[in-house]
Amino acid sequence: MPQLARRFTSLPPYPLTDVPGIKRDLKARGVDVIDLGTGDADLPPPPAAVEALRGAAMDPGNSRYSFQLGLVEFREEIARWMQARFGVTVDPMREVAPLIGSKEGIFHLPFAYLEPGDATIIPDPGYQAYLGGTVLAGGHPHIVPLRPEHDFLVPLDSIPEDVVRRAKILYLNYPNNPTAAIAPREYLAECVEWCRRHDVILAYDNAYSEIAFDGYRPPSILEIPGAGEVAIEFHSLSKTYNMTGWRIGWAVGNPELVASLTRIKTFADTGLPFTIQHAGVAALRSHADWVPGNVATFQARRDAAVAALREAGFDVPSPKGAMYLWVPLPEGVESEPWARRLLLEQGVALLPGKSLGDGGEGFVRIALTCSEDRLRQAAARMAKMLEASAAVV
Structure with missing residues (x-):
C-alpha cells in the first residue's frame, strides 16, 4: 500500500x-x-419539520439532485430569518449557501483559500473541523489557547507577527463550544477590524446562536459594521431544533466567500436533499412558537x-x-x-x-x-x- x-x-x-x-x-x-x-x-425536532419531511418524501421530484442551488424557498426562508432575527439583509441567491450541516461548510472553506504555508488561527479548545479542514487543505494551524483570564476569547494581540502575515482565516465561535463563553459586541467589532486590517477571512461559527439564557441574545457577526467585507457565518439547525442527524445548515455572508465555498462543494457533493430542505423551511418558520x-x-x-x-x-x-x-x-x-x-x-x-x-x-x-x-x-x-x-x- x-x-x-x-x-x-x-x-x-x-x-x-x-x-x-x-x-x-x-x-x-x-x-x-x-x-x-x-x-x-x-x-x-419540531413537529412541523417532521410533517414537512413526510410530505416532501411523497413527491418523486424531491428524490432528484438538488445541486448547490437547492430549494429556492429554503434560501428565501434563510434570508427572511436572518432579517427577522438579526436585522441583517442578505441576498438569498448570492449570499446564502445551503450546507449538509454547518460542519461540512466549515471544513471545506480552507480548500478555497489556503496555499502551503498559509495559516489559519484556531481557538484551542475548539471544534475539530477547524483543524481538520486546515490540515487537509495543506495549511498551517496556529493554535491559540482559550483561557479563563481572557474570558475564553481569542487574544488577537498575542498572535505573532509572522503568523499574522501568513494568516488567511480566523475562526471564531460564540456562544462557544466547549467553554460556553459569550463574546461582547465590542470584542466582535475588534475582530472585524483586525480581519479588515490584515486581509483575513473571519469564519464565524454561530451554531449556538439560538441557545441562550437569562435574556441574552447572541448576535450575528454580520450585525457588526464592516463584517460584510470579510465575514462568512455558519448556522445549523442541529442544536436549535434537535435535528443533529438531519444534517442541514447554511453559510451566509460576503458573496465572494459564499461563491468560493459553493464552488468547492460542487466537487464534494451534489446538494442537500430537497426533502431535508423542505423540513428546514418548516423548522425556521416554527422558530417564534417552538x-x-x-x-x-x-x-x-x-x-x-x-x-x-x-x-x-x-x-x-x-x-x-x-x-x-x-x-x-x-x-x-x-x-x-x-x-x-x-x-x-x-x-x-x-x-x-x-x-x-x-x-x-x-x-x-x-x-x-x-x-x-x-x-x-x-x-x-x-x-x-x-x-x-x-x-x-
Whole structure:
C-alpha cells in the first residue's frame, strides 16, 4: 500500500472515537450509562419539520439532485430569518449557501483559500473541523489557547507577527463550544477590524446562536459594521431544533466567500436533499412558537446541573449560552484519564477538555443532553470521582 500523506497522519485522533464501543460494552454488562459526551440532545425536532419531511418524501421530484442551488424557498426562508432575527439583509441567491450541516461548510472553506504555508488561527479548545479542514487543505494551524483570564476569547494581540502575515482565516465561535463563553459586541467589532486590517477571512461559527439564557441574545457577526467585507457565518439547525442527524445548515455572508465555498462543494457533493430542505423551511418558520420552549428545557437542565455540580464540589460557572458546561477539575488532575475512569467506574460519559486541544486540559465538558434527574445522578457519580481524585492528589 502507498504511504499515507503527511497531512493525513498529522491529524490528531478525533474526540470520542472509541467511546461508543466502551459504552456498548458497559451496557451489555448491565451498567447504567449516563451519556453527557456528545452534543446530541434527547429531544424531538419540531413537529412541523417532521410533517414537512413526510410530505416532501411523497413527491418523486424531491428524490432528484438538488445541486448547490437547492430549494429556492429554503434560501428565501434563510434570508427572511436572518432579517427577522438579526436585522441583517442578505441576498438569498448570492449570499446564502445551503450546507449538509454547518460542519461540512466549515471544513471545506480552507480548500478555497489556503496555499502551503498559509495559516489559519484556531481557538484551542475548539471544534475539530477547524483543524481538520486546515490540515487537509495543506495549511498551517496556529493554535491559540482559550483561557479563563481572557474570558475564553481569542487574544488577537498575542498572535505573532509572522503568523499574522501568513494568516488567511480566523475562526471564531460564540456562544462557544466547549467553554460556553459569550463574546461582547465590542470584542466582535475588534475582530472585524483586525480581519479588515490584515486581509483575513473571519469564519464565524454561530451554531449556538439560538441557545441562550437569562435574556441574552447572541448576535450575528454580520450585525457588526464592516463584517460584510470579510465575514462568512455558519448556522445549523442541529442544536436549535434537535435535528443533529438531519444534517442541514447554511453559510451566509460576503458573496465572494459564499461563491468560493459553493464552488468547492460542487466537487464534494451534489446538494442537500430537497426533502431535508423542505423540513428546514418548516423548522425556521416554527422558530417564534417552538424554539423558546426548547431553550427553556436547556435552561432548566443548566440550572439543575450547575446546582448539583456545585453541591458535589465542582466550581462550575452558569453559562449564558450553548448547551454545555465547562467544568474545571482539581489542580493537577488530567482530563483524559479522569474522564475515562469516570466512564469505566461510574458509568458517566463526558468529554475531556484535552480531546479538543491542549488548551482544554484541566477541564471536562458536560453536554446538557439528558433530563434534569439524569444530570443530578451524573453529578453525584462525579462527586465520587472527585473524592477519589483528592485522595490520590
